[in-house]
Amino acid sequence: MGIFSGFSPETYDFLTEIAWNNNSVWFEENRARYVRCVKEPMHALAAALLPSALEVDPAFNPRIASIVSRIRRDTRYSKDKSPYRDHAWLCFKHHDTRVSENFALYFEITPTSYGYGMGMYSPNPAIMEGFRKRLLARPALFLKLKDSAKLSMFGFEGESYKRDRHPDAPDNIKEYLNLRSIGWHFSSDKLLNTMKPELFDEVNAAFSDMKDMYRFITGADGMGESK
Numbered sequence: 249m250g251i252f253s254g255f256s257p258e259t260y261d262f263l264t265e266i267a268w269n270n271n272s273v274w275f276e277e278n279r280a281r282y283v284r285c286v287k288e289p290m291h292a293l294a295a296a297l298l299p300s301a302l303e304v305d306p307a308f309n310p311r312i313a314s315i316v317s318r319i320r321r322d323t324r325y326s327k328d329k330s331p332y333r334d335h336a337w338l339c340f341k342h343h344d345t346r347v348s349e350n351f352a353l354y355f356e357i358t359p360t361s362y363g364y365g366m367g368m369y370s371p372n373p374a375i376m377e378g379f380r381k382r383l384l385a386r387p388a389l390f391l392k393l394k395d396s397a398k399l400s401m402f403g404f405e406g407e408s409y410k411r412d413r414h415p416d417a418p419d420n421i422k423e424y425l426n427l428r429s430i431g432w433h434f435s436s437d438k439l440l441n442t443m444k445p446e447l448f449d450e451v452n453a454a455f456s457d458m459k460d461m462y463r464f465i466t467g468a469d470g471m472g473e474s475k
Contacts, residue, residue, distance in 0.1 A: 250288065251445075252445060252447075254443045254446075255442045255447075259286055260359055260439055262278065262282060262285050263334050265278070266332050275331075275332055290316050290338060293355065294312050294338040296452075297340075297451060297455065298315075304462055308340045315341075317339070319332050319333055320333075321333055334358070335356060337356035338354065338355050340354070349372060351367065351462070351465055352368070352369075354367075355451050361437045361439070362435070362442050364454055365405075365431060367405060367429070367431020367432065367433065371428040376430070378467050379430065382471075387418070387421045391421070393460055398457035399457065402432035402433060402458075403435075404432055405431040405432065405433055406428075408426050409426050
């Protein structure tokens with residue numbers, strides 16, 4: 249595994265082309281391109297980011313192969329039977345769990361964009377219930393973190409229940425109590441930013457900026473508990 253030096257134009261050429269040639273014959277003919285331009289730099293970036301990710305949550309699985317997405321899709325439960333992904337990501341999550349079972353830190357590339365943030369792939373009732381308890385216990389802390397300069401570059405994401413489940417809650421936190429999922433995301437189409445080693449610095453700084461809110465949402469280190 250080498251030092252991360254950035255992705256390349258060929259990275260995005262490959263992701264674009266596999267979207268139009270999504271079959272095993274084409275992939276096997278282009279496997280070396282995938283390894284060189286997508287897999288190897290993604291693994292190198294994951295390894296470089298790992299120390300900072302573990303500072304956010306020491307319970308993250310440090311195994312690089314578990315952090316970086318595979319090119320092959322699991323199509324067993326999907327209507328889309330395309331065998332390969334046209335995007336790639338790295339996701340810092342807990343041991344022996346799936347992406348859908350976590351509130352995670354992540355970075356991703358697509359044929360036309362890149363992004364990073366923290367959130368959940370699908371609603372996780374246990375995580376959200378813990379978050380609601382901390383929100384009710386320390387609403388001022390959550391609102392301070394939410395409005396902080398550290399999170400100002402990220403877009404807020406959340407799926408709400410259709411029915412208000414907390415009709416008596418204060419207006420300033422009602423919206424968040426009624427969420428089924430929650431997250432913050434940054435996205436850009438400036439792919440040149442990813443084609444240099446400094447991408448590591450950008451994502452590394454973002455992980456640091458998300459640290460306190462991540463710990464509030466997940467309860468890591470007791471963040472957000474009553475005092």
